[in-house]
Amino acid sequence: QVQLVESGGGLVQPGGSLRLSCAASGSISSLSAMGWYRQAPGKQREYVASIASGGITDYADSVKGRFTISRGNAKNTVYLQMNNLKPEDTAVYSCKWRINGMDYWGKGTQVTVSS
Numbered sequence: 001q002v003q004l005v006e007s008g009g010g011l012v013q014p015g016g017s018l019r020l021s022c023a024a025s026g027s028i029s030s031l032s033a034m035g036w037y038r039q040a041p042g043k044q045r046e047y048v049a050s051i052a053s054g055g056i057t058d059y060a061d062s063v064k065g066r067f068t069i070s071r072g073n074a075k076n077t078v079y080l081q082m083n084n085l086k087p088e089d090t091a092v093y094s095c096k097w098r099i100n101g102m103d104y105w106g107k108g109t110q111v112t113v114s115s
Helices: none
Strands: 002-007 010-012 018-026 031-039 046-051 057-059 067-071 077-082 091-099 102-105 109-113
Touching: 002 091, 002 102, 018 031, 018 091, 018 109, 046 067, 046 077, 057 067, 077 091
Parallel strands: 010 109
Antiparallel strands: 002 018, 018 077, 031 046, 031 091, 046 057, 067 077, 091 102, 091 109
């Protein structure tokens, strides 16, 4: 069984920073592409950023230049560094990871940007 657990969310003022983590655990034989998604209240879930197994990264236009996705030294962890946060970044952030050829989702972590 594979599990994904996100952490690092919280309440931050506009202009502030947070670093989210997504940690995979369980019976893992292969790790492939991983992505961050977010869903604000009353809105559809939207893509935020992704990192391929080879390290190539991609970002939604709305976060480009402010967010950075990266892998940890322990390859089962991926981070999302979020800088210059805006109120419109408020959402539940979830990670999706292709592991052992299947897609797994975490339960999400709340990010609230408010003064």
